Amino acid sequence: MANGLDTVLATAKPGDGSAAGYESKGGSDVIAKLCRYFEEAEDQTYQARKVAERSRDYYDGDQWTPEELAVLKKRKQPALTINYIKRKVEFLRGYERRQRSDPKAYPRTPQHTDMADAATDSLRFVADQNDFDEIRSQVYENLLIEGFGGADVVVEEHPSGADVLIQYVPWDRLFYDPASRAPDFSDAKYKGIVIWMDKEEAYDLFPDRRDAIESTLSSVSLSDTYDDRPRFQWCDNRRSRVRIVQCHWYEGGEWMVCTYTKGGALIDPQVSPYVDEYGRSACSLILRSAYIDRDNNRYGDVLDMISLQDEINKRRSKALHLINMRQFWYERGAIDDVNKAKAELAKPDGAVEVNPQLQFQILPTNDMAAGNMQMLQQATIEMQATGPNAALAGKDPRDQSGRAIQAQQQGGSIEIEPIMDNLRQWTRDVYQAVWLRVRQFWTGEKWVRVTDSDKNMKWVGLNHPVTLKEELSTMPREEAEQLVQQMGLQPGDPRLEMVVRTENDISGLDVDIIIEEGPDVVTIQAEQFAQLADLAAKGLPIPPDAIIEASSLRNKDVILKEMRGEGEKSPQVQQLEAQLQELGQKYNELQQKADDNSAKNEIDMFKAQTGQYDAETKRLTATAPGMSPEQVIQLATQAFMEAMQGAGLMGQQPQQMAPPEAPPMPPQDMQPNPPTEAGFSIPEADFAGGMPAPAAADSGVGLPPG
Incomplete structure (x- = not known):
């Protein structure tokens, strides 16, 4: 079309x-x-x-x-x-x-x-x-x-x-x-x-x-x-x-x-x-x-600037014309050809021949040109004061303090805020109409691709029917095994494809749509961040996460989660924590042998080494995002061996306490779950393609080992 x-x-x-x-x-x-x-x-x-x-x-x-x-x-x-x-x-x-x-x-x-x-x-x-x-x-x-x-x-x-x-x-x-x-x-x-x-x-x-x-x-x-x-x-x-x-x-x-x-x-x-x-x-x-x-x-805004624009154009044109031209008066007969005289006066070195005993005089026009230039200057100032000012545009030639520049920028942003608010209202109305169309016409299953961070892409299913097989794959292993035994499920059981619920059913979802933008938000946020940073520099106990929250850093939510220990832990760190738990069990065993002084000394030494290993584990947890898996394993192994040797445990069961091997790293261009024909990926369920045979000591249907 x-x-x-x-x-x-x-x-x-x-x-x-x-x-x-x-x-x-x-x-x-x-x-x-x-x-x-x-x-x-x-x-x-x-x-x-x-x-x-x-x-x-x-x-x-x-x-x-x-x-x-x-x-x-x-x-x-x-x-x-x-x-x-x-x-x-x-x-x-x-x-x-x-x-x-x-x-x-x-x-x-x-x-x-x-x-x-x-x-x-x-x-x-x-x-x-x-x-x-x-x-x-x-x-x-x-x-x-x-x-x-x-x-x-x-x-x-x-x-x-x-x-x-x-x-x-x-x-x-x-x-x-x-x-x-x-x-x-x-x-x-x-x-x-x-x-x-x-x-x-x-x-x-x-x-x-x-x-x-x-x-x-x-x-x-x-x-x-x-x-x-x-x-x-x-x-x-x-x-x-x-x-x-x-x-x-x-x-x-x-x-x-x-x-x-x-x-x-x-x-x-x-x-x-x-x-x-x-x-x-x-x-x-x-x-x-x-x-x-x-x-x-x-x-629109342009209408208010048209008259000023006309004055600037016409006064500039008139002033230039007055500077370049010459006006004159003469008695009749003083010059033979008036047009020739005009042409000569328009030249920088022009000369006019005047007949004797008759008057010819050039009229000064500098005052008129100067007056037009002064009025042009006033019109230009008025135009610059209309709409966004020079400070907001970053074109103010004056040498001013940072506080003065910020105050002028805030004043300029206030003047343009009404039309920006009109745009925000229209944007919200459009998004509201989009949501109503989505809710009305996306009645079946729909997958949308979104980017939840700078590097990660995910698929979100709307009106997604969740089967029993998918539901079991997301449940804790113990609960899933219990449910499988209660229902008597077997590999290939058609009940595994039964829809148990609808995920993200948007047919009756009511939401309020907020458009978070505008110069006032940015200014207040920058001011709060500067104040917090200044207070922290003066020694006041400002929490670091409060400073990060007030900043305009990208991915600050991820940074805050890492600082608060809410981020996802790498497999290497999880293995270190498991080994620390095993050391804790050994410590409890030694605690029970605290009947004589030698056992107590052994406990104190073991406790010190375990604390050292715990601190090293926490350090690795904080630094692991910036380290390669090989570096994490190397440092963890060193800390683990030192802690075990200090506790006197390495000579007893070295084959059981060896550090874990680093898991192989998948190629960067491979996806854990390849996309299906519909263009989206679904996590592989534990029951996909059939279920393992029951264990020898279990009469029910078992789940694959963790």
Whole structure:
């Protein structure tokens, strides 16, 4: 297809929603009403769209009108453009990119605490699949320049499942109810999308509606914003292109949707196939505006900078013209050729011949040029104070203290926070719509790939049916053996494939979606970290984990877990702890022999050596993540041998107390569990492929040894 909007217009197929009664009311009446909606929006938002187009022109550097350029050309005055508007907008766009973050879903009920992570993983998966960060930045650019923008959150179904799509809609492809006043268009009676499409493509997309397309091609009239370049209202006969509209409107307590053109419906009117959190029909278009005046016109930040930009351009152009030109007065007959005199005065070394006894004098214009330069300086200062200031942009030339720079940056961030908050609200609405689509259409088993750290990738199963075999493989060995004996399970027992529960069932999961971002969060976090670090440097007993928690370090959660001993232990460290436990048992045996002084001395010596080994084990636990397995084993073996020799145990049973061998390291490019055909990996159950035969002394079904 020509663009992504074609997919959006074709997502609602006939039969997706119920529209009982529309056939009996007459399809032509409905299409006529929808055409009136569109033409009403086009007519009553004309001034707002003109302002939006002008704002876009100024951002693009087109800041002189054709009439102004003609006058300047006649004067031979340069048309200078110093585009401060683009600098401001580009900084705000870059600032938004620095504020990007991932969504987080929080449960609304205690029983959904564990499942909220699955909702978070689903949202991030859909965002990554649709490159939502780029869509968000495009909408933010529309908010800054034109004043409004949005996206369409729809579902595209296919034989292997359903994909949630977030489709960016350019501002000049959107229309809305001109009576709407809410920033999120929640009070709009209708809103929609308009695109242009080649006739052949429209035939392919809507093969059974050729009559409506042909009827539209026979009508032509002029339009402006919703044009196809060149501008035609409902069709372009020269290239056989037709304008297609998808309108969402609220009627009878339901959101309706219809795709149509001037000649008739391409997809019949129907109830929207999407629902909100209460099960009611919902509009798929998520729109947002930056500012609204009292006439309901939407506008962005650029509008406030246009007059200052005009003054900068015109005063700079006028000052340069006054510096380069010469004005003069003369008595009639003083010069023979006025044009030749003007040309000579325009030269650095020009000379004018004046007839005798007649006056000729050059008029000074330095005062006018100086006045324009002074006013230009004032306008430039005003422009720099508008929006993000120089300190926030890191371009303040003054030599200031760090505290003064920080205060100015905080002041600048406060000024741009309202429009950033508008963007956050729109982002939250989009994620909320994504979650509702996921909950509505991902009814079967669905696996999503997420990255839980910088190096690890995992698969999360939604609506995953857990079989008895999988459930037993996750249970403790003793409990699993007991359950196997009670049920009398045998290898190949069909009951092992019985579904016992559904993991991450999202059909009834309610969550709150939080977007954690904004300059205030970063500033407060940096300030708290600096204060804690300063207090710790002065000797106050600040816990190290509190300093790490306040920092902006990546993976600080992993660091905190390691500091608190909550991290996963390597196999080498686990073996060391097992050997330490064995030494403890030997110590208890010697404790029982404490009847004479020699035994007590032996106990004291053994206790000292065991303590040394315990300290070495803890040290290895802390340093193991940065060491190779061979280094861990070597140090552990040395500490173990010293402890055993000091306790006098090595001469008794050396063959039993030898240090364990290092387990072989798997190749780096191999996965413990290869992915299945569906693209995800499932842990191998202890019962996969059959179960071991019962042990000789056990009449039940045994489990494989640990």
